[in-house]
Amino acid sequence: MEAFVTLDAVAVPLPLPNIDTDQIIPARYLSRPREVNHADFLFHDARRVPATDEQNPEFPLNREAWREAKIIVAGKNFACGSSREAAVWALFDAGFRCAIAPSFGDIFRNNGTKNGLLPVVLPAEVVEDILAQLEASPGAHIHVDLPKQEVTAPDGSTHGFEIDPFAKHCMLNGLDDFGVTAAYEDDIAAFERRYGRENRI
Amino acid sequence: MSEPSGPRTLFEKIWSRHRVTEREDGQTLLYVGRHLLHDGGATAFDVLRQRGLKPRAPDRIFATPDHYVSTAGRKLAEIEDPRHREMVEKLARNTAEHGIRMFGLGDPNQGIVHVMGPETGLSQPGLLIVCGDSHTSTHGAVGALAFGIGSTEVAHVLATQTLWQRKPKTMRITVDGTLGPQVTGKDVILAIIARIGAAGATGHVIEYAGSAIRGLSMEGRLTLCNMSIEAGGRAGMVAPDETTYAYLHGRPYAPQGAEWDQAVMHWRELPSDAGAVFDTEVSLDGSAIQPMVTWGNSPEDALPIDAAVPDPESAADAERRAQMRRMLDYMGLVPGTPLTDIAIDRVFIGSCTNSRIEDLRAAAAVADGRKVAEGVLAWVVPGSEPVKRQAEAEGLHEVFRRAGFEWREPGCSMCLGTNGDIARPGQRVASTSNRNFMGRQGPGARTHLLSPAMAAAAAVTGRFADVRRLVGG
Numbered sequence: 259m260e261a262f263v264t265l266d267a268v269a270v271p272l273p274l275p276n277i278d279t280d281q282i283i284p285a286r287y288l289s290r291p292r293e294v295n296h297a298d299f300l301f302h303d304a305r306r307v308p309a310t311d312e313q314n315p316e317f318p319l320n321r322e323a324w325r326e327a328k329i330i331v332a333g334k335n336f337a338c339g340s341s342r343e344a345a346v347w348a349l350f351d352a353g354f355r356c357a358i359a360p361s362f363g364d365i366f367r368n369n370g371t372k373n374g375l376l377p378v379v380l381p382a383e384v385v386e387d388i389l390a391q392l393e394a395s396p397g398a399h400i401h402v403d404l405p406k407q408e409v410t411a412p413d414g415s416t417h418g419f420e421i422d423p424f425a426k427h428c429m430l431n432g433l434d435d436f437g438v439t440a441a442y443e444d445d446i447a448a449f450e451r452r453y454g455r456e457n458r459i
Numbered sequence: 460m461s462e463p464s465g466p467r468t469l470f471e472k473i474w475s476r477h478r479v480t481e482r483e484d485g486q487t488l489l490y491v492g493r494h495l496l497h498d499g500g501a502t503a504f505d506v507l508r509q510r511g512l513k514p515r516a517p518d519r520i521f522a523t524p525d526h527y528v529s530t531a532g533r534k535l536a537e538i539e540d541p542r543h544r545e546m547v548e549k550l551a552r553n554t555a556e557h558g559i560r561m562f563g564l565g566d567p568n569q570g571i572v573h574v575m576g577p578e579t580g581l582s583q584p585g586l587l588i589v590c591g592d593s594h595t596s597t598h599g600a601v602g603a604l605a606f607g608i609g610s611t612e613v614a615h616v617l618a619t620q621t622l623w624q625r626k627p628k629t630m631r632i633t634v635d636g637t638l639g640p641q642v643t644g645k646d647v648i649l650a651i652i653a654r655i656g657a658a659g660a661t662g663h664v665i666e667y668a669g670s671a672i673r674g675l676s677m678e679g680r681l682t683l684c685n686m687s688i689e690a691g692g693r694a695g696m697v698a699p700d701e702t703t704y705a706y707l708h709g710r711p712y713a714p715q716g717a718e719w720d721q722a723v724m725h726w727r728e729l730p731s732d733a734g735a736v737f738d739t740e741v742s743l744d745g746s747a748i749q750p751m752v753t754w755g756n757s758p759e760d761a762l763p764i765d766a767a768v769p770d771p772e773s774a775a776d777a778e779r780r781a782q783m784r785r786m787l788d789y790m791g792l793v794p795g796t797p798l799t800d801i802a803i804d805r806v807f808i809g810s811c812t813n814s815r816i817e818d819l820r821a822a823a824a825v826a827d828g829r830k831v832a833e834g835v836l837a838w839v840v841p842g843s844e845p846v847k848r849q850a851e852a853e854g855l856h857e858v859f860r861r862a863g864f865e866w867r868e869p870g871c872s873m874c875l876g877t878n879g880d881i882a883r884p885g886q887r888v889a890s891t892s893n894r895n896f897m898g899r900q901g902p903g904a905r906t907h908l909l910s911p912a913m914a915a916a917a918a919v920t921g922r923f924a925d926v927r928r929l930v931g932g
């Protein structure tokens with residue numbers, strides 16, 4: 259997994275609540291293996307004009323100022339819905355490394371930290387304020403510092419965020435769970451002696 | 460391992476029973492009692508292969524294809540799109556290679572994974588169950604702790620039979636009172652989500668309690684727990700009771716004979732102790748819940764059938780106003796329109812939310828002796844082979860066919876259309892599934908969520924209708 263330490267990048271605002279994983283990547287693109295570049299599937303339908311299938315120039319991700327964005331800032335309950343990890347892959351392949359919102363779908367949040375995409379939860383008022391700044395000056399940067407657990411908004415204000423220490427450790431070092439779990443083999447084996455490996459309760 | 464003394468919740472009892480170890484930082488390594496697979500999970504096996512790993516406990520893993528199967532026929536060759544066929548084939552190859560039991564196409568137990576689990580008796584009280592699908596919350600209806608995971612986590616569970624988790628918070632949703640006629644588990648969960656919001660239970664495991672919940676059948680509880688994820692919850696559960704035991708008794712993978720008696724004895728210890736404390740408490744009056752229909756693109760946008768499409772001007776803040784306008788535009792709806800004036804194009808009775816035998820009976824009772832309205836295309840897609848067999852034994856398929864419904868083969872079908880079963884842009888669908896997101900049932904498709912009886916009522920009237928006016932309570 260790609261490590262995440264600090265990031266200074268363009269942030270794109272998506273000021274809507276409940277943006278679901280079906281919007282992030284429509285279901286018909288889910289049968290592709292991980293090797294396939296998922297960038298083109300990101301907001302596939304939302305960023306197009308329904309009737310003509312052309313790119314909608316109004317959609318934030320299509321606007322010139324936000325093309326280089328590596329950070330996405332959205333309303334509450336971002337990426338709610340299905341467990342599809344492809345929602346993270348699509349964001350990651352399109353260059354995103356961080357998402358900021360007042361809350362996330364629980365499964366997406368887990369999938370993010372296991373794939374090098376940092377989910378940052380900030381209070382709703384702070385997110386609202388950052389969204390307003392981003393819309394007022396398109397192309398503005400946000401600075402994210404994982405060791406310090408701090409986000410610096412375009413106006414220079416800083417905001418601390420919480421992150422699970424385990425997820426932080428894994429992201430800082432680019433570790434995945436497999437390596438960590440290997441160290442607990444004896445515990446798992448001992449558990450199995452009690453619980454059994456077989457199909458029974 | 461030290462147990463906290465004092466009263467414990469159902470959730471805590473199952474959590475601690477599956478705890479392998481807990482780190483200082485609060486991360487807990489949990490042992491997975493049952494791991495379910497479906498045909499959308501090929502990536503996890505790719506990860507395993509790349510790392511030279513194998514499933515650790517294949518006996519604890521069960522699989523069935525559902526997302527990519529054709530609902531027009533049972534043969535692999537009937538899956539037209541080669542990419543879809545490949546997904547079903549991959550599941551067969553991956554499970555065969557590792558000695559994992561699969562209920563494949565044509566198997567008498569094949570079905571939507573969340574219908575198959577409880578129905579075969581694989582989902583049992585007190586178990587920790589995971590599956591690479593968000594609606595794994597369904598299995599909590601039997602008194603299990605069941606939640607969906609992503610594909611990296613699926614690979615980790617395959618390899619180690621364990622999963623790292625941080626303990627979630629607990630929420631108890633108490634629904635007391637008696638549900639009115641034609642008010643089902645679906646209406647209860649839609650009313651709950653309308654009340655607490657689509658993010659209302661984020662970070663929580665929900666336990667549903669109260670007399671209205673105890674009064675629900677197992678099918679009703681499965682529907683309820685299924686949509687816990689639409690309330691933002693990680694999992695939903697109902698404490699096991701006589702309804703649970705009666706449902707599980709005699710199922711192929713349920714304990715048999717003396718083992719059954721012993722199992723029930725253990726299961727009786729699972730319900731939350733009196734005085735157990737939940738992080739959040741919510742309560743609803745069950746007798747006030749009406750048959751519900753959604754109008755927007757989030758399951759929280761649900762209203763009683765006698766209501767009208769809401770006006771964005773009435774919204775509390777600018778963000779919500781903008782979102783409502785966007786949804787009404789997508790849904791092609793005008794504020795103030797009574798829900799019963801909205802005409803529909805298609806009906807979908809199916810999905811892991813509402814495709815069980817009781818759902819089909821309820822829909823058939825409405826369809827019986829009536830005709831699907833002109834111009835409406837109505838499908839019934841049973842959730843599994845056993846549901847289909849049972850329905851056919853009761854003659855429900857004939858009732859549906861006589862009324863003009865199509866009777867299809869089991870699978871996820873139009874719930875998300877990964878197999879190609881989708882609606883056309885602009886078509887309005889009365890659907891018993893769980894998500895009304897933009898594009899969920901095909902680009903531009905307009906989804907309204909409701910119960911099976913309400914869907915059947917919409918089919919025969921051509922518009923949303925109060926099913927209570929069609930059939931007596």
Ligand code: SF4
Pocket residue numbers: 525526571572573592594810811812870871874875892893
């Ligand atoms: S029926 Fe729908 S929600 Fe259920 S598992 Fe299939 S696709 Fe997912």
